[in-house]
Amino acid sequence: MEKAALKGITILEIGDQLTQFSGKLLADMGAQVIKVEPREGAPSRNIAPFYKDIPDKNGSLYFWNYNTSKKSITLDINTKEGHEKFRYLLDETDVILEGNKPGQMKEWGLGYxxxxxxxxxxxxxxxxxxxQDGPWSQYQSSDIAQLALGGIMAVTGYDDVPDAPPIAPTGGQSYHLVGYFAAMGIVSALLYRxxxxxGQYIxxxxxxxxxxxxxxxLPYWIYQKEHVIRQTxxxxxxxxxxxxxLKxxxxxxxxxLNTYLDVKRWKNLVSWLSSHQMEEDLGDERYANDKFRAERMEHVTDVLECFCIQFESEYIYHTAQSIGLPWAPIRAPEDMIHDKHLNEDRNVFASVYHPEVNESFNYPGAPYKFHETPWNIRxxxxxxxxxxxxxxxxLHMKL
Incomplete structure (x- = not known):
């Protein structure tokens, strides 16, 4: 028998980009998530790139990524007939997850x-x-607008480029954040139930x-009334x-992370540099003192820069970690895809078969591991x- 955390829970998802990630998380945890779409399909079905670069409502790779394990029905929910059919569905529904314009569901007679x-x-x-209410409730938005309004963009940028403005982080962050929070809120409400x-409204x-x-x-401003500085x-x-x-x-x-150094880590670092005769003057015992070292951190970084350029990033990463230094290589997507730790130790990517094209594709896998109720892209x-x-x-009904 399949063991899944949310098995037996039915969710109607009436939304698109604001709800799709939350719906995916819940579906992959075992809930039956039924995506209620208009006849022409959810707008995200039209977002490129497409499978083999052929525009197709069933071939959007963007849509694929956020809608695994779900079911899809089409329903003209803005008609009287659609309202009635939707209400029939509620007899077997535990959760409504909706992302329409505030007030829209109420106008249809389907508000909480x-x-x-x-x-x-x-x-x-x-x-x-x-x-849902207040003077901003009808304001227009997008992912990048939320990153600007929420403060993330203000602290992202460069300090080594003169007069550099704030920059946008990678896309989708606001939609991912709201997806996690919505999933957690729904699970919490189900526990309360x-x-x-x-039930309750969220x-x-x-x-x-x-x-x-x-x-x-925010914490710096709330408690110290200080603004932070964007740094590369x-x-x-x-x-x-x-x-x-460092390159x-x-x-x-x-x-x-050269500021994350205590006496033990510092001595390990100097010993490592010394094994390659590249420690320069860092072997001076005065550098073990935090204050002395902090005042000369630019010089310390210059020495480390000369060291790093002589070795491959993977060697530096694994050796640094072996002596307790929290260093890490800055990886591109292809590096993560081929990472043995992600693929073999953690099984972070899941292979999903698409019978229509007779191919399997790698998807991002579980953001968590349940040992009793395993996650699964079904x-x-x-x-x-x-x-x-x-x-x-x-429901003995027909479209």
Whole structure:
């Protein structure tokens, strides 16, 4: 018998980019997630790149990534007939996960207040850019706008480029953050329902999620009234730190975290440098003193820079870790794909078979490991409307 954390839970997902990652996480944990799409399909089905570069609603690699293990039905939810069919589905539904414009579900007569009397155990999660009410509720948004508003962009940038502006981190971060928070909120509400036999409403704002997740800048301002400084490839802090990213012989960079040094780590580092006769004056015992070393950290970094350029990044990484230094190579996607630790030790990537094209593809795997209720991508992303007959036939209905 299949063991899954959320087996037996049915979720109706009525949304797209704001809800798709949360829906995927819950589906891969065993929930039956039914994606309710308009006849033309969710907008993200039109996002490139496509399989073999052929535009196809069932071939968007973007859609594939965020919709594993789900089912798909098509329903004109903005019609009276669609409303009625949707309400029938609720008889067997535990959770509604929706990402429509605030107030839209209520206009359709499908808001939480419209449903809670007839479905008191229903968990209803609304995900929106700025929350369901208030003056910002109807504001327009995007992932990059959220990274700007939430403070992440303000602390991302360069200090070695004159007058450098803030820059955008890699895309999708705000949608990933809200996806994790929504999944956690839904699971928490289901646990509450188990104890109290009662559902509840969850209002999740992308802006809230990004703001409370922004590193460093908020705590420093709240407690010290100090602004942090953007710094190239390292933490934004109120004071400047020395370089952390040094080039290696193979052209890759190593993150050296040279401020994360105590007496033991320092002595190990100097011993390592000495084994290659590259310690210069760092063998002087005065460098073991934190204050002395901190005042000369630029020089220390210069010595480490000369050292790193002589060796391959993987050698530096593994040797540094073996002596207790929290260093790491800065890796490109192809490095991660071929990483033996990720592939063999952790099984981070999952192979998923697509019968329509008779191929298997590697997907990002579980962000966690359950030993009693294993995570699993149970099926490739659904074709548009693939489960109309299965889902609606079970309710003795027809599209």
């Amino acid at each position: 207040d419209n449903l809670k009397k007839d479905f008191p155990k229903l968990v209803y999660c609304s995900v929106s850019p700025f929350g 188990d104890f109290k036999d009662q 209002d999740i704002s992308v802006h809230d999620c990004v703001t409370v997740s922004t590193e460093m800048s 490839g390292r933490h934004a802090l109120p004071s400047r730190s020395v370089r952390w990213n 290696c012989k193979d052209g890759k960079y190593i993150l050296i 099926k490739r992303p659904p074709l548009l409307g693939e489960h109309n007959d299965e889902v609606l036939h079970s």
